[in-house]
Amino acid sequence: MQQVALTDQLHLSRIIYGWWRLMSWDMNTKAIEQRIEECLALGITSHDHADIYGDYLCEASFGRALKNRPDLREKIQLVSKCGIQLVSPQRPHHARKNYDTGYAHIVASAEQSLINLNTEFLDLLLIHRPDPLMDVDDMAGAFENLQQAGKVGAFGVSNFSVSEFNLLQSRLSFPLVTNQMEISVLHHASFHDGSLHQAQQLKRAPMAWSALAGGRLFSGDDSQAKNVRDALEQIASDIGAQGIDQIALAWLLKHPANIMPIVGSQSLARIQAASDSLNIPLSRAQWYTIWEAAGGELP
Amino acid sequence: MQQVALTDQLHLSRIIYGWWRLMSWDMNTKAIEQRIEECLALGITSHDHADIYGDYLCEASFGRALKNRPDLREKIQLVSKCGIQLVSPQRPHHARKNYDTGYAHIVASAEQSLINLNTEFLDLLLIHRPDPLMDVDDMAGAFENLQQAGKVGAFGVSNFSVSEFNLLQSRLSFPLVTNQMEISVLHHASFHDGSLHQAQQLKRAPMAWSALAGGRLFSGDDSQAKNVRDALEQIASDIGAQGIDQIALAWLLKHPANIMPIVGSQSLARIQAASDSLNIPLSRAQWYTIWEAAGGELP
Amino acid sequence: MQQVALTDQLHLSRIIYGWWRLMSWDMNTKAIEQRIEECLALGITSHDHADIYGDYLCEASFGRALKNRPDLREKIQLVSKCGIQLVSPQRPHHARKNYDTGYAHIVASAEQSLINLNTEFLDLLLIHRPDPLMDVDDMAGAFENLQQAGKVGAFGVSNFSVSEFNLLQSRLSFPLVTNQMEISVLHHASFHDGSLHQAQQLKRAPMAWSALAGGRLFSGDDSQAKNVRDALEQIASDIGAQGIDQIALAWLLKHPANIMPIVGSQSLARIQAASDSLNIPLSRAQWYTIWEAAGGELP
Numbered sequence: 001m002q003q004v005a006l007t008d009q010l011h012l013s014r015i016i017y018g019w020w021r022l023m024s025w026d027m028n029t030k031a032i033e034q035r036i037e038e039c040l041a042l043g044i045t046s047h048d049h050a051d052i053y054g055d056y057l058c059e060a061s062f063g064r065a066l067k068n069r070p071d072l073r074e075k076i077q078l079v080s081k082c083g084i085q086l087v088s089p090q091r092p093h094h095a096r097k098n099y100d101t102g103y104a105h106i107v108a109s110a111e112q113s114l115i116n117l118n119t120e121f122l123d124l125l126l127i128h129r130p131d132p133l134m135d136v137d138d139m140a141g142a143f144e145n146l147q148q149a150g151k152v153g154a155f156g157v158s159n160f161s162v163s164e165f166n167l168l169q170s171r172l173s174f175p176l177v178t179n180q181m182e183i184s185v186l187h188h189a190s191f192h193d194g195s196l197h198q199a200q201q202l203k204r205a206p207m208a209w210s211a212l213a214g215g216r217l218f219s220g221d222d223s224q225a226k227n228v229r230d231a232l233e234q235i236a237s238d239i240g241a242q243g244i245d246q247i248a249l250a251w252l253l254k255h256p257a258n259i260m261p262i263v264g265s266q267s268l269a270r271i272q273a274a275s276d277s278l279n280i281p282l283s284r285a286q287w288y289t290i291w292e293a294a295g296g297e298l299p
Numbered sequence: 300m301q302q303v304a305l306t307d308q309l310h311l312s313r314i315i316y317g318w319w320r321l322m323s324w325d326m327n328t329k330a331i332e333q334r335i336e337e338c339l340a341l342g343i344t345s346h347d348h349a350d351i352y353g354d355y356l357c358e359a360s361f362g363r364a365l366k367n368r369p370d371l372r373e374k375i376q377l378v379s380k381c382g383i384q385l386v387s388p389q390r391p392h393h394a395r396k397n398y399d400t401g402y403a404h405i406v407a408s409a410e411q412s413l414i415n416l417n418t419e420f421l422d423l424l425l426i427h428r429p430d431p432l433m434d435v436d437d438m439a440g441a442f443e444n445l446q447q448a449g450k451v452g453a454f455g456v457s458n459f460s461v462s463e464f465n466l467l468q469s470r471l472s473f474p475l476v477t478n479q480m481e482i483s484v485l486h487h488a489s490f491h492d493g494s495l496h497q498a499q500q501l502k503r504a505p506m507a508w509s510a511l512a513g514g515r516l517f518s519g520d521d522s523q524a525k526n527v528r529d530a531l532e533q534i535a536s537d538i539g540a541q542g543i544d545q546i547a548l549a550w551l552l553k554h555p556a557n558i559m560p561i562v563g564s565q566s567l568a569r570i571q572a573a574s575d576s577l578n579i580p581l582s583r584a585q586w587y588t589i590w591e592a593a594g595g596e597l598p
Numbered sequence: 599m600q601q602v603a604l605t606d607q608l609h610l611s612r613i614i615y616g617w618w619r620l621m622s623w624d625m626n627t628k629a630i631e632q633r634i635e636e637c638l639a640l641g642i643t644s645h646d647h648a649d650i651y652g653d654y655l656c657e658a659s660f661g662r663a664l665k666n667r668p669d670l671r672e673k674i675q676l677v678s679k680c681g682i683q684l685v686s687p688q689r690p691h692h693a694r695k696n697y698d699t700g701y702a703h704i705v706a707s708a709e710q711s712l713i714n715l716n717t718e719f720l721d722l723l724l725i726h727r728p729d730p731l732m733d734v735d736d737m738a739g740a741f742e743n744l745q746q747a748g749k750v751g752a753f754g755v756s757n758f759s760v761s762e763f764n765l766l767q768s769r770l771s772f773p774l775v776t777n778q779m780e781i782s783v784l785h786h787a788s789f790h791d792g793s794l795h796q797a798q799q800l801k802r803a804p805m806a807w808s809a810l811a812g813g814r815l816f817s818g819d820d821s822q823a824k825n826v827r828d829a830l831e832q833i834a835s836d837i838g839a840q841g842i843d844q845i846a847l848a849w850l851l852k853h854p855a856n857i858m859p860i861v862g863s864q865s866l867a868r869i870q871a872a873s874d875s876l877n878i879p880l881s882r883a884q885w886y887t888i889w890e891a892a893g894g895e896l897p
Contacts, residue, residue, distance in 0.1 A: 097896060098886050129897060132789050133885055135854035136798065159897070162462065163760065163792035167799045191431050194462035200435065201466045256434035287432055288397050298396060299428060299458070461761065490730050493761035499734065500765045555733035586731055587696050597695060598727060598757070 001043025002278060004205045004258055006177040010123055010154045012046040012077055014253070015274050016207060018264030019047060022061055023054030025266045032065035036072050038268055042275040048180075048207070048262050049117070050081035050128055051109050056090035059116035067118040077123040079207075081158060081180075082109035084128045099131040106142035110152055125152045126180055130164040140171040147174075156180065158209075162194040180207035183259060185228050185248045185290055186216055200257045208252055211261035212245055224295055231293035235286050242273045249277035251290050300342025301577060303504045303557055305476040309422055309453045311345040311376055313552070314573050315506060317563030318346060321360055322353030324565045331364035335371050337567055341574040347479075347506070347561050348416070349380035349427055350408050355389035358415035366417040376422040378506075380457060380479075381408035383427045398430040405441035409451055424451045425479055429463040439470040446473075455479065457508075461493040479506035482558060484527050484547045484589055485515055499556045507551055510560035511544055523594055530592035534585050541572045548576035550589050599641025600876060602803045602856055604775040608721055608752045610644040610675055612851070613872050614805060616862030617645060620659055621652030623864045630663035634670050636866055640873040646778075646805070646860050647715070648679035648726055649707050654688035657714035664716040675721040677805075679756060679778075680707035682726045697729040704740035708750055723750045724778055728762040738769040745772075754778065756807075760792040778805035781857060783826050783846045783888055784814055798855045806850055809859035810843050822893055829891035833884050840871045847875035849888050 002014040017039050027035070039045070049059050059080065066073055082105070085091065085098045110125055125146065127139070146152040155172070157165060158180035169176050179199060181190050187210065190196040199206045216225045217232075232244035241247055252259045263274040288298060301313040316338050326334070338344070348358050358379065365372055381404070384390065384397040409424055424445065426438070445451040454471070456464060457479035468475050478498055480489045486509065489495040498505045515524045516531075531543035540546055551558045562573040587597060600612040615637050625633070637643070647657050657678065664671055680703070683689065683696040708723055723744065725737070744750040753770070755763060756778035767774050777797055779788050785808065788794040797804045814823045815830075830842035839845055850857045861872040886896060 096883055096887065098882050099896060100882055102882075132889060132894065133853060133882065137854075161792070161795075163795035163799075167795045170799045194460070197460075197462035197466045201462075201469045255432060256436075284397050284399055284401075284432065285395055289395065291431060296431065298398060493759070496759075496761035496765045500761075500768045554731060555736075583696050583698055583700075583731065584694055588694065590730060595730065597697060 001275060003045075004260055006124070006205065007154055007175075010077065010177065012079075012124075012260060013044045014260055014278060015042075015044050015249075016046040016048050016079070016260055016262045017044050017271070018209070018262040019049055019058055019062055020053040021264055021266070022058045027061075027266070029061075029064045029068060032062060033069050033072070035268075036065060036069075036076065039271065040072075040075055042272060044271070044275065045075060046077040046079060046123075046260075048079045048264075049113070051113055052081075052084050052086050052128070055086070055088050059113055063116050063118035070118075073119055078117060078119060078121075079124040079126065080110070080113045080117070080122050081126040081128040082106055082113070083131060099129060099133070101127060101131040101134045101139055103138045103142045103145075106139065107145055110146050114151060121150065122152045124154050124156060124177065126156045126158045126178070127160075127168070128158050130157070130160050134168070136168050136171045139168060143172065158207075160195070162198045165195070165198060175202075175204065178204055178207050178260075180209055180262075182210045183208040183252060184211050184213040184217070185232070185251050185294055186213040186220075186224060188294060188296055191296070196255075196257055205258035205260055208259050208261045211252060211263065212248055217244065217248055227293040228290060231290050235282070235289070239280060241280060242276070245270065246273050246277040246280055247282070247290075249274055250280040250282050251287060253278060254282050254287055300574060302344075303559055305423070305504065306453055306474075309376065309476065311378075311423075311559055312343045313559055313577060314341075314343050314548075315345040315347050315378070315559055315561045316343050316570070317508070317561040318348055318357055318361055319352040320563055320565070321357045326360075326565070328360075328363045328367060331361060332368050332371070334567075335364060335368075335375065338570065339371075339374055341571060343570070343574060344374060345376040345378060345559075347378045347563075348412070349425075350412055351380075351383050351385050351427070354385070354387050358412055362415045362417040369417075372418055377416060377418060377420075378423040378425065379409070379412045379416070379421050380425040380427040381405055381412070382430060398428060398432070400426060400430040400433045400438055402437045402441045402444075405438065406444055409445050413450060420449065421451045423453050423455060423476065425455045425457045425477070426459075426467070427457050429456070429459050433467070435467050435470045438467060442471065455503075457506075459494070461497045464494070464497060474501070474503065477503055477506050477559075479508055479561075481509045482507040482551060483510050483512040483516070484531070484550050484593055485512040485519075485523060487593060487595055490595070495554075495556055504557035504559055507558050507560045510551060510562065511547055516543065516547055526592040527589060530589050534581070534588070538579060540579060541575070544569065545572050545576040545579055546581070546589070548573055549579040549581050550586060552577060553581050553586055599873060601643075602858055604722070604803065605752055605773075608675065608775065610677075610722075610858055611642045612858055612876060613640075613642050613847075614644040614646050614677070614858055614860045615642050615869070616807070616860040617647055617656055617660055618651040619862055619864070620656045625659075625864070627659075627662045627666060630660060631667050631670070633866075634663060634667070634674065637869065638670075638673055640870060642869070642873065643673060644675040644677060644721075644858075646677045646862075647711070648724075649711055650679075650682050650684050650726070653684070653686050657711055661714045661716035668716075671717055676715060676717060676719075677722040677724065678708070678711045678715070678720050679724040679726040680704055680711070681729060697727060697731070699725055699729040699732045699737055701736045701740040701743075704737065705743055708744050712749060719748065720750045722752050722754060722775065724754045724756045724776070725758075725766070726756050728755070728758050732766070734766050734769045737766060741770065754802075756805075758793070760796045763793070763796060773800070773802065776802055776805055776858075778807055778860075780808045781806040781850060782809050782811040782815070783830070783849050783892055784811040784818075784822060786892060786894055789894070794853075794855055803856035803858055806857050806859045809850060809861065810846055815842065815846055825891040826888060829888050833880070833887070837878060839878060840874070843868065844871050844875040844878055845880070845888070847872055848878040848880050849885060851876060852880050852885055
């Protein structure tokens with residue numbers, strides 16, 4: 001599988017495996033080890049986490065697999081996130097949902113992710129959401145602390161607007177390597193708000209969350225979802241693809257921004273299909289057909 | 300007539316003649332030659348084309364005049380555009396309307412424009428519309444190819460947002476010399492979306508399409524059109540102008556961005572009136588009266 | 599009180615006194631002198647004016663106090679603005695409300711402000727509103743004229759968008775030191791349009807006008823105002839603050855952009871309360887509670 005170089009040291013697999021639904025999958029530690037190996041066999045080496053996934057339980061569950069199989073660690077890249085504080089039995093001191101992008105919380109959250117994941121090193125740490133109260137000098141200090149301690153290799157953001165990205169970048173001596181944003185055949189915001197143009201201009205490949213638009217792609221009954229599904233089905237049939245999800249991913253992969261879709265399916269068949277989508281070269285006509293089916297304009 | 304220097308080599312006349320409606324004018328080759336000369340007599344030396352105008356027939360029609368009168372070529376500047384693919388009897392292989400801003404299409408389209416226009420050289424080539432799928436490295440390669448072959452002198456864009464302009468510019472070793480956008484007394488989008496500020500900041504004079512707002516200026520019966528028409532009529536009367544179109548153009552010309560209106564009228568009288576609008580100095584009070592009549596705010 | 603350094607020479611007090619309602623206060627010259635001294639006692643050294651405040655009468659009224667008490671001048675910073683032309687008995691030649699950001703008007707308006715304020719020097723001059731017709735080269739010339747003549751120390755803007763700020767800044771050899779914008783618990787536009795991010799990125803502390811949202815904070819009966827008032831009252835009660843206005847100001851002061859609220863109250867008690875708000879450290883939870891009460895999102 002294609003690898004995307006975010007820095008000289010950090011290469012992610014073009015398709016990234018997403019673990020945010022792990023706690024609903026009822027997967028035991030053995031099954032998680034097996035899934036990591038199945039992904040490796042497909043060339044999917046990068047794994048997307050966040051402190052808060054699974055109500056703060058997801059990283060530790062994954063970490064038990066790494067504890068059993070420490071040999072796997074050097075074969076994969078671990079991505080995590082911080083900055084959101086949820087009300088949760090796991091965090092009884094949180095009285096309400098907050099953001100916290102202060103020095104102390106970033107460092108503490110990253111260190112807790114290391115403990116939970118049974119690793120000494122995060123390949124990539126993302127700020128989960130832009131914080132209206134973010135003190136970028138404070139954040140830069142936290143990043144430098146974690147980097148110098150060898151705890152985090154690279155830093156990025158998620159859901160940041162152009163001005164938020166520029167603001168944080170202005171305080172750093174190293175590049176923010178990615179902006180993880182919602183992009184899918186059904187979600188075009190990043191095409192219109194400048195964030196995808198920014199990623200292209202800076203040559204920072206974006207990660208795409210909800211790359212298959214959640215359940216809407218398969219079962220949404222709003223007109224946008226139906227129109228796009230019809231278009232995807234037609235193209236899948238024309239090409240002989242395994243399903244509309246392959247076409248939806250191929251649509252992201254064709255874009256020159258080097259979008260890295262996160263796929264969070266429990267089904268091995270779907271992961272294989274996602275991996276195979278890299279071999280589906282859509283034509284421009286097919287790409288714009290989907291664009292227009294979703295309401296995109298071609299004046 | 301005032302000339303606007305886009306580069307050391309490329310000067311356009313402040314008023315540009317637009318040929319997009321040529322095929323509906325029923326003008327024969329002789330009449331086109333005469334129109335070019337009439338424009339020259341007024342100092343209008345720049346001619347705006349696009350591959351797709353007149354369902355792909357416009358450039359060739361104009362080109363027959365240049366074939367008859369090769370002496371005219373060095374007295375004028377030719378602007379063309381590419382990047383849109385229409386379904387047309389002239390392009391039977393186009394199954395649907397697409398954009399194509401890839402290397403092969405840009406080069407092929409520009410070379411076809413040269414053939415059609417009976418010229419060896421385009422003064423200026425514009426990308427007609429921002430393409431959501433545009434690969435700016437690919438585009439930059441096409442530009443360099445055309446420039447090094449001496450086929451195109453300068454490059455620009457049309458209808459590009461600020462981030463789209465910055466993205467493409469970031470890959471070029473020479474400036475994008477203009478952004479051709481819709482600007483008129485009835486269309487203020489570029490005042491609000493940053494694109495006109497960008498043009499001013501970079502000192503890249505924009506070209507204005509639909510500079511007279513099409514038929515709406517003269518006959519639109521929506522309240523914006525009526526209010527603006529009333530304001531223009533009052534000012535035309537106060538000044539003793541020939542008509543409201545002169546005031547509408549003077550409104551664009553007063554703006555410090557050095558806007559170059561494209562005038563696409565078949566009527567020589569209207570072209571003369573447009574040319575004369577350069578001598579109509581609106582006061583600030585008149586300018587804001589029109590601004591407010593169109594719904595612009597002065598908080 | 600905290601001072602904010604806008605340049606090496608120019609420091610403003612974190613809370614700024616606003617005089618725009620002076621003409622409705624029925625304050626005589628003696629009372630104005632006393633108010634300046636009361637502010638000084640609180641550490642409020644910066645005074646916000648504009649040519650047009652009080653229908654062009656406010657600066658002269660304030661200036662009579664400075665004439666009586668020239669010793670006060672060196673203890674305070676004077677901020678004024680220009681660029682709007684109102685229809686007024688004081689300006690009988692104004693036929694309609696206009697903006698004028700041309701060289702002649704900026705210089706003339708600033709010089710008139712000096713006469714009215716009985717001072718030889720404005721610490722800071724702001725362009726009051728972005729002018730759709732602004733010629734930034736012309737403006738830059740006016741700024742240089744005023745600066746070289748020693749009449750104005752520093753320049754800034756008010757209500758400028760990101761692209762407007764960048765445009766004007768691009769023509770200046772010195773920084774625009776601030777953007778005075780509307781920011782309050784009830785007005786979040788600058789959080790979303792990039793202007794607050796720009797201020798943070800450039801480290802240009804913004805001034806906040808309508809920092810207490812005018813009367814809406816205390817008596818607005820729309821749902822946003824009611825929700826925010828409820829949240830402020832709860833927090834004021836929890837903290838033991840003197841009133842909701844203190845919490846509304848503390849909310850601005852907590853933001854890392856170093857926002858300088860302008861307080862324009864006639865009541866000395868309210869000014870003291872505003873000054874004391876600097877000592878109210880809101881928690882993140884309190885800050886986001888207010889953010890959400892006003893309709894802000896924390897996805």
